[in-house]
Amino acid sequence: MTLLLWTIASKMVFIKTGRLALLLPAALLAQAPQTAEQKIEALEGAVKNAQMAGDNAWMLASAALVLLMTGPGLALFYGGLVRKKNILGTMMQSFMMMVAITLLWGLVGYSLAFGEGSAFFGSLQYLFLDGVGTAPNTDYAATIPHLTFMVFQLMFAIITPALISGAFAERMKFSGMLAFMILWTLIVYLPMAHMVWGKGGLLNAFLGGSIPCFDFAGGTVVHITSGVSALVCALYLGKRVGYPTEPMRPHNLVLSFVGACLLWVGWFGFNAGSAVSASGLASSAFVATHFAAAAAGLGWVIAEWLKHGKPSALGAISGAVAGLVAITPASGFVKPMPAFVIGLAAGFVCFFMVSVLKNKFGYDDSLDAFGVHGAGGTLGAILTGVFAPMPSTTR
Numbered sequence: 001m002t003l004l005l006w007t008i009a010s011k012m013v014f015i016k017t018g019r020l021a022l023l024l025p026a027a028l029l030a031q032a033p034q035t036a037e038q039k040i041e042a043l044e045g046a047v048k049n050a051q052m053a054g055d056n057a058w059m060l061a062s063a064a065l066v067l068l069m070t071g072p073g074l075a076l077f078y079g080g081l082v083r084k085k086n087i088l089g090t091m092m093q094s095f096m097m098m099v100a101i102t103l104l105w106g107l108v109g110y111s112l113a114f115g116e117g118s119a120f121f122g123s124l125q126y127l128f129l130d131g132v133g134t135a136p137n138t139d140y141a142a143t144i145p146h147l148t149f150m151v152f153q154l155m156f157a158i159i160t161p162a163l164i165s166g167a168f169a170e171r172m173k174f175s176g177m178l179a180f181m182i183l184w185t186l187i188v189y190l191p192m193a194h195m196v197w198g199k200g201g202l203l204n205a206f207l208g209g210s211i212p213c214f215d216f217a218g219g220t221v222v223h224i225t226s227g228v229s230a231l232v233c234a235l236y237l238g239k240r241v242g243y244p245t246e247p248m249r250p251h252n253l254v255l256s257f258v259g260a261c262l263l264w265v266g267w268f269g270f271n272a273g274s275a276v277s278a279s280g281l282a283s284s285a286f287v288a289t290h291f292a293a294a295a296a297g298l299g300w301v302i303a304e305w306l307k308h309g310k311p312s313a314l315g316a317i318s319g320a321v322a323g324l325v326a327i328t329p330a331s332g333f334v335k336p337m338p339a340f341v342i343g344l345a346a347g348f349v350c351f352f353m354v355s356v357l358k359n360k361f362g363y364d365d366s367l368d369a370f371g372v373h374g375a376g377g378t379l380g381a382i383l384t385g386v387f388a389p390m391p392s393t394t395r
Helices: 002-010 026-031 036-081 084-114 146-164 174-197 219-237 253-275 280-308 313-327 336-361 369-387
Strands: 012-017 020-025
Touching: 036 084, 036 146, 036 253, 036 313, 084 146, 084 174, 146 174, 146 219, 146 253, 146 369, 174 219, 219 313, 219 369, 253 280, 253 313, 280 313, 280 336, 313 336, 313 369, 336 369
Parallel strands: none
Antiparallel strands: 012 020
16 A cells, blocks of 8 residues: 555645645646747647638538538429429439449549549549548648548539439439439549549649639539530430420429528538638638529519519529529639629529520420529639639639
């Protein structure tokens, strides 16, 4: 017992302050910073850890919000717009993108998009996600784990091909749809993602691209590629049986209304999350996104009111989605009032594409994937160059 007490006492230090005596472990005193430099260094480390924790929490939440856009957001939005007999098949298309593209992304997709390669393609650097761990990849995001950045980008890869399904809704077999979507992701999406966002990509404005393209959150990578591809699909497959002589009205606009609202909420992760940090840039993108959606909803309603004499619920939610699409490339570069102008313009332009131009040319874009995403994304990319100052921050 005496030996035990002596051992404990040798590890303790008495500190007397006035009438109060403190008994502290000697190891604790030894670990405390002894100089101002050490204290500053410890404080800087604590601040850095806090920043990384905050950024990581925001990015994981943003990734979940973007996934929410596909299922249930897009699934409900598209599902309510088709005829009753096709609702489950249409919703299944969105769900299968969550399954199939996730597996493809983990095996080879992320590496081809964000591995260091040529100006057009990535590499096999991250094949099977080898080398993608909890340490940050400073080329893309210095304050979050590489895994977090990877899974955030995965959510973009999931929703992009799902958007195309709106063009061929009600007229493509499940097996054909699945094969097409996987091939499209490999041939179109992954090279485009690398060119615009990957290190050394041809169009990357911040990491060595020779032709700078300012696409903050996916106007080019997501909306233009999916929208133009949707038009090609619609033209190649031809019209649905009975189109346009037979009525093919949406069977349940309540589902579409709920889906559109979920898309609006999820889009905050889509755009503000593309700041890859919980920062003022994320706040700016968040506000721009909201203002543009509201303005576009108003613009579509006004255009519809002028043409048909009354607005509609479908027009209001379609306009809001059009505004969200149009502000995507500019969201991190513009202030609220330019965002309002971009959204208002998108409401009018996309209404014209859907209600006038589509009827004039006679193509059967079932759920207006081209009229909203292709036209809205293109308009947003053009207006980004009009309203955005020369960006000085990374994506």
